[in-house]
Amino acid sequence: MVNQQLLNPQSIVVIGGSNDLSKPGGKILHHILKSFKGKIYVTNPKTAHVQGIETFSAVEDLPDNIDLAVIAVAAKYCPCAVKTLALNKGTKAFIIISAGFSEESEQGALYEREIVEVINQVDGCLIGPNCIGMMNQNHHSVFTTPIPVFSNKGVDFISGSGATAVFIMEIGRPLGLRFNSVYSVGNSAQIGVEDVLEYLDLSYNPKTSSKIKLLYIESVNDGKKLLKHARSLINKGCKIAGIKAGFSEDGSRAASSHTGAMANSDMAVDALFKKAGIVRCYGRMELAVVGAIYMTKEFEGRNIAIITHAGGPAVMLTDTLSKAGFKVPKLDGEATEKLKEKLYDGSSVANPIDFLATGNAEQLAAIIDACENDFDQIDAIVVIFGSSGLFPVKEVYEVLHQKSLSCQKPIFAILPSIINVKDDIETFISKGHVNFPDEVIFGEALAKVYFSNDNNTEEIRDGSVVDLEDLIEKFEDGYLPPEKVSALISKVDIPFVAELVLRSTQELDMRINHVEFPVVLKVIGPVHKSDVGGVFLNVKDAEELYDKYDKLMQIEGAEGVLIQQMVSGIELFLGAKYDEGFGHTILCGLGGVFVEVLKDVSYSMAPVSKDEALNMIKSLKGIKILHGLRGQEGVNIDLFAEIIVQFSNLVYQHPEIKEIDLNPLMGNLKRIVAVDARIRIEKGE
Amino acid sequence: MVNQQLLNPQSIVVIGGSNDLSKPGGKILHHILKSFKGKIYVTNPKTAHVQGIETFSAVEDLPDNIDLAVIAVAAKYCPCAVKTLALNKGTKAFIIISAGFSEESEQGALYEREIVEVINQVDGCLIGPNCIGMMNQNHHSVFTTPIPVFSNKGVDFISGSGATAVFIMEIGRPLGLRFNSVYSVGNSAQIGVEDVLEYLDLSYNPKTSSKIKLLYIESVNDGKKLLKHARSLINKGCKIAGIKAGFSEDGSRAASSHTGAMANSDMAVDALFKKAGIVRCYGRMELAVVGAIYMTKEFEGRNIAIITHAGGPAVMLTDTLSKAGFKVPKLDGEATEKLKEKLYDGSSVANPIDFLATGNAEQLAAIIDACENDFDQIDAIVVIFGSSGLFPVKEVYEVLHQKSLSCQKPIFAILPSIINVKDDIETFISKGHVNFPDEVIFGEALAKVYFSNDNNTEEIRDGSVVDLEDLIEKFEDGYLPPEKVSALISKVDIPFVAELVLRSTQELDMRINHVEFPVVLKVIGPVHKSDVGGVFLNVKDAEELYDKYDKLMQIEGAEGVLIQQMVSGIELFLGAKYDEGFGHTILCGLGGVFVEVLKDVSYSMAPVSKDEALNMIKSLKGIKILHGLRGQEGVNIDLFAEIIVQFSNLVYQHPEIKEIDLNPLMGNLKRIVAVDARIRIEKGE
The missing domain is CATH 3.40.50.720 (NAD(P)-binding Rossmann-like Domain)
Known part of the structure; x- marks a missing residue:
């Protein structure tokens, strides 16, 4: 520690x-x-x-x-x-x-x-x-350069790679990114990224600690620890962004279940970060830009004012922000008229507020004041101001500096002229500000910061224990047989369709009077039943049942036939996959072509809470179908969420469940019933 | 001109x-x-x-x-x-x-x-x-700085905004982006971006002209001209990338057809650029990075070798490239063993080839030589080499310079230490090379360059004339009535389902013996038929027909009833929307929930060729359904492509068709029939 x-x-x-x-x-x-x-x-x-x-x-x-x-x-x-x-x-x-x-x-x-x-x-x-060492405001025990600028309001940066840490500090410096501490954990022999984060959480002091954490992670060794302390820090008001490098390596591993095929380690990283509240970044520039955004005041709301003396970048930023979900609302009314009087002819105050290439410092001050005081709908301000090399910008940047200090609303500076007014930008940064040289990279990062997480502040709770001893204790690794599958699912109160396993004509003779038609017949034995013609739907009477039973038993590898009550409704899908270090990723979606062809699934890391489950369902592209499309009956979404919670708890309690599909579940407004399931068990040492 | x-x-x-x-x-x-x-x-x-x-x-x-x-x-x-x-x-x-x-x-x-x-x-x-003026190797008639470095192998850059041009030159300089010419067209009073491109096409000389064009466009005035000359330049071996700023402005405009609601100006830009072969960029940094990629040798194939002395960036780049569709193939065999002998213990030659923090110039030369000569599967080489501030990198960058000149395979340099070895990077760039300081931004841009266009070299042909005079000459602007709709569709040989329009019970009495059951009934008058209960499917006999006819005629606004033959098959969707300056965007997809809920559509700019139509169909997420899923009958994809071509020609010939939906078409392996259509005409002055 x-x-x-x-x-x-x-x-x-x-x-x-x-x-x-x-x-x-x-x-x-x-x-x-x-x-x-x-x-x-x-x-x-x-x-x-x-x-x-x-x-x-x-x-x-x-x-x-x-x-x-x-x-x-x-x-x-x-x-x-x-x-x-x-x-x-x-x-x-x-x-x-x-x-x-x-x-x-x-x-x-x-x-x-x-x-x-x-x-x-x-x-x-x-x-x-x-490793390269560590440094904070007390000592710089690193052998590398550059030594960044330190500040309490800078970022705590924990890196699994020393060289990458250096390169991130280098890319961050021209942006004005400052640091409170830098940890390079190297081989993580005793202390890894998760452990430093744990310490920052446990020692967190709202008055003295930095509120910003940046992570560069090469391997997640203890996902639960990362989750716990990241979420805890965020609940204390911190902001965390991170890169997990190395998510593409496992594409080749064979997976046999649907979930196994769809859920890769990239998805697991995504689910873990999302649950933890960590904003996921992919590259050094992006991480540094997100860090610089965190160093600027926070805001609520979605309405951005863009102030510029050059149309192009303002238009590109408007495109980026609008596409991402922000608004650059048109400004009108008395206040805009008053503002317009202070600007040169031809200026636009509609937002983007364009005060022309000849716009000056005094005008910028007036515009910022109007955004701060008169335009109530505006939540944050972006100022784009470069130089063609003709006019000095010193006074303009001084206004930007003063207003950044005095305004309640955050002001983001896009100073694109990194060559023409290099020195003026450095002066501005040296006063404690940050600069975003590219407005589109800024806009995308801003959207990531404000939209990528749900700010989930729920405590993560271990659910109730689910005892599976009797079912899987003596079972060797592999796929559970059908009888055990339905028994296992029933353990967590997920209804399983009424069914009967028959292994001989004699058994069929004995049970035929108890069958409620129509039924579905499925061959037992072959893994991909549909592909070998091993499924018959809507079998209506005893005669058809005997006929189809015989056909199924002739399939190669057939060990028996499963008779299931035929249930109607909308097909749903629910699955989970275990990744070492991360835990289970839970996937849900509509069944059939929606999961098989369109891959319309949403996912989350177990244990999934009710709210998280509802969010998973709501983020499906096909959600309108669950609401009932054009007069058709929909699905009880609340009940589906309950089932996801139960299901997630089941796997969370049992890491030996490596892959599990409930596919399909059939749902309507009254009930959701699992019709088929596959469960792969691997107990390890 | x-x-x-x-x-x-x-x-x-x-x-x-x-x-x-x-x-x-x-x-x-x-x-x-x-x-x-x-x-x-x-x-x-x-x-x-x-x-x-x-x-x-x-x-x-x-x-x-x-x-x-x-x-x-x-x-x-x-x-x-x-x-x-x-x-x-x-x-x-x-x-x-x-x-x-x-x-x-x-x-x-x-x-x-x-x-x-x-x-x-x-x-x-x-x-x-x-505007800021223009400059090339003969004269620099601009009033702004910086004046970039000029070279025949640099880019021809045409900008609709002077300030943006300046900022792009500023962001491009640290990357080593050089220019052959810069045009700032300002108000485009006589010459716009399209006109400069036209000139560059008509005056193209393979020996002396630059092969790289970068565009910054604020408004597309003549999409056809842009399309024609961009495609022509690309067919001559040029590369073009561009930003179209201002695509998000029209979200508020009310659209009444499906296509109108889905197709926005962003899609039109996309379709136009894709058809022209222009790589679409969104920000200045991205455009500059794409330009710098164009300045490096071209390659075919997908296999990249990553050489590094620092693990992290190589892993992030591998993630980015793999996710985008490139391969960073594992290297093994005799040649890797031989190479390994030349490196320090602990080096990895598996790809990424990591020759450790202590790796030197001689080793880099050996690795590049092996990639060039021994590893036949490698198509392109990326070298990531920064500095912790301890070791000099001059010799390493000299090797990089020499090998970049001598190797057949392209070498992309990722030199991340923009602070620690700033001067060495500038020296490297001054020798005519480019640098990509952020590997992820580089990787994403590389994928964009190599994967975003299909390298369509077909000539764009105006199709045969479709005469609609008799149908729309006297028609006022608005939606065409059903009779005219089916007649119009039939003009381009797209089969329309057999149908009958009835406006009174007397008419029904007269025609009842000619009706082939089952049929579909649809109310005429209300625009959103389904929403007012205005559709009855599978009407089986005369009795039911009379009954349902009466019900439909009681709906508010009912002017009559359309009786259509009931056809089965897979629902398809085809639509088009006209944008001033661009022309028609053609959209296709599966019908029903696929278009309404999942928005699974692909699109292209008219006129659509057969190959383009096939590509549109193939890029649908639901394509497997058209191929026939799990034993179900699919759709004749070739026939669908033919219909798209005909349809695209119809609208291409008639800009007065502003919005058109064929929704649904019903398709199987033998035929595709349009069942319903909506066409909005607006003739303008």
Whole structure:
């Protein structure tokens, strides 16, 4: 667990500090010397002084109780150094930047395990190995550049990749992205992205903590932890955006159920992030832009005023925002007339408010004031102002600076002239603002921030226990047989259609008087029943039943025949798939061609609450059919949501259910009945 | 029409040249002086010398036959100057940068018309007014900065907005985007974006012309011209990408047909660009990145090798490329083993090829050579190489430079360290290369370039004339009545279901013996028949027919009853909508819920060829249903395509058909019959 010695040490030792600034051990010491106010120690067996600091030649010679050890020596020397520091010297925090551990070899993995064991023994914490280090406002223990600008209002940034962290800081700087802390977790030997997030949650202080978290994740090891602490931070008022890299690798894995075929790890990431409230990003620029949006005031509502001296970018931004669901509402009435008097002839105040290429600072101030005070319907303001290279923009940007401070409504600055007025943009940013050089990238990110999550603040509850012992205890991995399938489904009160399994003509003779026609017959044995002609619908009487029974039993692999009551209604689909690290993704939709051909499904991560289930149903493209189209009977949507909740709880309680389809369920306004189901069990060790 | 005097003048006069570089007339002269090798004249009534050039105090005093006049005086002085130059002095090319014309006032519009008339009279050409000017390798007649780097291999850039042109040049410069020419058409008084494109097509010379065109369009005035010349240029080997700004404005317009409601101007832009082969972009960064991709070698195939020294960006790029349809194929075999020997331990050669943070120039050369020579399946190479600020990258970027020149396969450079190794990136770019700082933006743009168009090289043919005179000549604007609808559809050999219109019980008595049951009855009069209970399906005999006839005639607004033969099959949908400037967008899909609820339609711009029609059908999400799902009869897709072609020709010949739905058509493997149709006519002046 992250500790105070790591975050706010009183003393730091660099193990392997160097005079050579082109070496990690030299550069990291250099950065610590420039940033850290406490006591600094260095070990180096070869020289007496390093960067002006007297060195210790061995770890053993160091004084006791140094808070933080930053280790830059070769992997093979690390276990010994850590042991001495942790067990004999009382050090509780470690950053190991060296590579050559589990990412490289078996031997390295052994070193890594040894180190973690020792650090755990003293209840210490470890960042790395194989990372660039970490930095916050107390110390910059990283060997890379650039060192970003730090601020309490900047972002807490946790990265699973050191190089990517560097590149994100580089792409963020021209935007004015500032940081409160940067963690590069490297191999995550002890502390991973989820663990840092947990700490930020548990130590959250509304007065001093940053409200913005950016994540770059390469592997999700503990989805539940990520979910819990992300949601908790968001409920405390934080904003989180993240990239999960590496979601496309599993396309080739064979899946046999519908759900298995449709639900990929990309969907699992999506479901997890959505449930956690994390805005999902895909690239560095996007993540940085979202971070910069978070650094600007929040707003409610959907109405944006666009102020510009150049038509084109305003039109492109209007297109982007409108397409995404924002409004750029036409402005009219007395206030616009008054405003117009202050602008040059030919200006437009309709929104976008275009005050022409010759527009000046005074006019911009008047327009912003009108948006702030007179145009009540406006929720947020975007100012697009570049330069053709003719006029100075200093005064205009000064107005933008002042108004950004004084206005209640957020002002987003699009300053596109990154060459013509480069210096003026840098000055504007240096005053604590952010810039979005491309209005379309900004607009898309703004939509993502405001529309991608439902701001679900419900607590995540573990549902009631569902005991399946009797059903699957003795069962070997694979698909459950039909009898067990219906029994399992019934455990969570999802009605299963009345059915009968027959394995011989004699059995049929015995049961024929209990059959309520019409019925459906399905062959037992073959997996893809329809494809082998193994299904007969609407079997009306005993004669037809005997005839079809014989036909089905002649199919290759036939072990019996399932007789089901024929139920009518709208076909529905419900499925789940388990992904290691993530848990179950729940999918729902209409059945038949809607799921098979059109892939019209919505999904969420288990456990699904009633509200989430209702949202899943409502986000289906075919939702109108469930409402009852053109006089046809619809489906009881509330009941469907209840079933999704039950179903989600069933799988949430049982990770051994790897894939499950209820397909179809038949629904109308009164009831929803499962007609067929497939369940694949895999218990693991 | 653009002429040689504009593009390659021997002499230029600046009307209103100034000493003040903060004025357009000063800056444009300054740029001309720096770039233009020919004779330069200046008029200025106030000073004898401007920027070292002796001035003429009046236009009348200028010598004859100056090729190009660049005009920077107030709008009111322009008509007179143009008249003198065009009519008395033999000048044939004009650039008017001044504002204050049709964009501002009625008076300005008068000036503009006057100027165009005079210039047309002498068969001259006019760029502007209200623009930043134009520039190419012969002269930089613009008043804005930055002046981009020029090259034959750079892009021809035509912009409907001057400021946007500036901002695109600014965003493009850090990427290394170079230009062959830049046209800012301003108010397009005489020459619009389409006209410049026409000229670039007609004057295209495969040896000397640039192959890349970028467009920024604010309004499409002549879609047919754009289509014709874009397609022609692409067939000559050119690449075109463009932004059409302002597609979201018409959401509020009421539309009464299905097609009218679904087809918006965004769809029309899409259809036009797709048909023309123009890659559609939405933002400045995207357009610049696509332009930079065009500046790199082309490739065929889908297999990309990603070479990196930093895992994260390579994983994100793999995700992006895989999701878009590219492959990052696993590399194995002897060649990879040989390559691995040249790299440090822990490197991966599986693709992405990761040669670690410590990877060097020599290793990069070896990897690129292996991709070029040994890995036959690889079609294109991406190199991602940044810097943590520790190691110099000069040698690595030199290898990248050399290999980019020598390799047959394209090499795309992702150099993310725009801060740490800013200078090295600039050096790399200065050698004629481009850089993509964000791998995900690059990957998405690459997919757009390679997947968004079908490379349709067919000639666009006007189909055969369809004479509708007798049907619509005397008809007033609005929806055609049922009798005319079926007659109109039959004109292009689309079968219409057998039907009978009855307006009285007497008529019914007379015709009852000719009715072939079962039939469908539909009320005539109300527009939304289903909603008022105005449709009865499967009417089986005469008794039922009389009964239902009476019921329908009691509906408010009922004028009669339509009796149609009941036809079975799969419901299809076909529609078209006319947009001024664009022409007709043709939409097709499955009928019923597929069009009404799921909006599963595909679209194309008329005239639609057979191949395009087949592509439209194939791109439907519900295509499998047309192929015949699970033993059900499908639809004759070839026949459907033929009908789309006929239908498209019908509307192409008749712009007065503003909206038309054939909904549904009923199709099976043998026939497709239109069952209902709505046609709105608007003839205009």
